[in-house]
Amino acid sequence: MPRHPADAVFGALADPTRRQLLSAIAEEPATATELASELPISRQAVVKHLGALSEAGLLARERVGRDVRYHVTPAPLSDAVSWMAEVGGQWDERLAALARRLA
Amino acid sequence: MPRHPADAVFGALADPTRRQLLSAIAEEPATATELASELPISRQAVVKHLGALSEAGLLARERVGRDVRYHVTPAPLSDAVSWMAEVGGQWDERLAALARRLA
């Protein structure tokens, strides 16, 4: 059964390490080994996190020689924001403003 | 160690059942028993999901006689949206627009 895309997106964002990775890649595309060198976890753990982010459609892989460089593809974030604005817009004026902006 | 609030918010939103619950409560505040009657899971399972949503600050409990009625408190959604707009705004025009709106 294909899970709803939002499952993967919110699930990917739920982990602090993954948010950190996404934020770092947002500043500058990087490889798994580079990212692992700045974190207290192994490269393999980073690869798994990047896999989760990729599966959510938040990252794209680009092969450069023997390296694999990851960069951000933020389109799914907009969908997630839309959902949140729809649910919360009824009570929160800031979210309602976002919902109007998206409409 | 107190986890970052975003952990709880995105983690709560990662589960489809919880998004369904949040959406239902957004339309109309309800009790755990009411919500469980419309889902294929037990009341206790619903209570646990509501606990996760509450811990993320997305729900508030209101005691009414012997019932406990849950309603939406969407403030944490705005914070989550801000983070997403900041990370994605550099590449996605829609998110950039949201980031400007929030600033």
Add this chain to the structure above:
DNA sequence: CTATGGTGCAACTGTTAGGTTGCACGACCC
């Protein structure tokens, strides 16, 4: 008072997720 129905708490089970280690493969440099 008694029965009822919603709530709260605890124990238990099965599955998933984050993390590790070890090793094979492939491309680049000298």
Add this chain to the structure above:
DNA sequence: GGGTCGTGCAACCTAACAGTTGCACCATAG
């Protein structure tokens, strides 16, 4: 060619999570 460094794959461990059942508690209806 031979060494080196990044990547890919697999097995394994452990903690956390979704779900269940069973039962005690308490407020309201008759």
